[in-house]
Amino acid sequence: MSNVGSMHGSKARRLPTKKKEPDHVKNDINVTPLVDVMLVLLIIFMLMTLVMGRGQELKLPNAKNYSEEKDKQQPVVSIDKDGYLYVEKTKLGQIALLAHSGDKDADARPNAALLLEMRNQIETKWKSPVTIEAGGAGRVYLKAQNDTNYDFVYPVLYYLNREMQVPTIDIAIQKEGK
Numbered sequence: 001m002s003n004v005g006s007m008h009g010s011k012a013r014r015l016p017t018k019k020k021e022p023d024h025v026k027n028d029i030n031v032t033p034l035v036d037v038m039l040v041l042l043i044i045f046m047l048m049t050l051v052m053g054r055g056q057e058l059k060l061p062n063a064k065n066y067s068e069e070k071d072k073q074q075p076v077v078s079i080d081k082d083g084y085l086y087v088e089k090t091k092l093g094q095i096a097l098l099a100h101s102g103d104k105d106a107d108a109r110p111n112a113a114l115l116l117e118m119r120n121q122i123e124t125k126w127k128s129p130v131t132i133e134a135g136g137a138g139r140v141y142l143k144a145q146n147d148t149n150y151d152f153v154y155p156v157l158y159y160l161n162r163e164m165q166v167p168t169i170d171i172a173i174q175k176e177g178k
Contacts, residue, residue, distance in 0.1 A: 069170075071134070071136075072131075072134050072135045072136035072139055073130050073131045073133075073134035073136040074125075074126075074131060074134075074136030074137075074139035074140055074141050074168075074170070075087060075088065075121065075122045075125040075126065075131075075136075075140055075141065076088055076140075076141045076143060077118065077122070077140055077141070077142050077143070077156060077160075078142075078143040078144070079095065079142075079143070079144045079145065079148055079152050079153055079156060080145050080148065081145045081147050081148045081149075082094065083095045083097070083148070083149070083152035085114060085118060085156065087118055087121040087122060087125075088121075088125070090121065092114055092117050092118060092121075093114045093117075095111050095114065095152045095155055095156065096111050096114075096155075097149075097151045097152070111155050111159075115155070115156070115159045115163070118156070118159070119159075119163075119164055122140060122164070126138065138166065138167050138168065139166070139167070139168040139169075139170060140160055140166050140168070140169050140170070141170045141172060142156070142157070142160070142169055142170065142171050142172065143172035144172075146174075157169070
């Protein structure tokens with residue numbers, strides 16, 4: 001009877017507890033956070049490329065009338081106020097001013113090496129699949145800062161038109177009111 005009295009307060013029996021084994025290290029890599037971060041970075045870079053302008057950043061002349069034509073991904077040639085020539089964002093050098101000798105056929109001889117490098121970069125860009133697909137092959141987008149001396153612009157226009165025989169030269173402007 002003494003056994004019964006000891007169980008009087010508790011009728012439930014305790015089950016023996018098993019010792020828990022320590023947690024094992026998982027060999028699987030959880031790639032979901034990695035994919036999430038990569039997608040966010042991809043979206044950020046895509047938006048930034050839309051916001052960033054092509055070619056050298058310049059203050060362009062204003063215009064009321066302009067074309068609403070879609071970008072053809074043609075090469076961008078830029079000339080800043082000091083006469084430095086850029087293709088896309090690559091600085092090629094300074095354009096030499098032509099002497100005003102009254103020669104109507106004055107060409108770009110002082111700038112021959114510079115303009116030849118411009119030609120090589122333009123032709124390379126024309127061969128890129130992005131430019132070909134967008135319809136920009138054979139076109140050039142010319143940007144000149146609004147206070148650039150025309151003597152810097154003329155040799156480039158002359159070379160593009162006469163030497164390279166570029167059929168379409170698009171001139172960059174700033175829409176009036178912006």
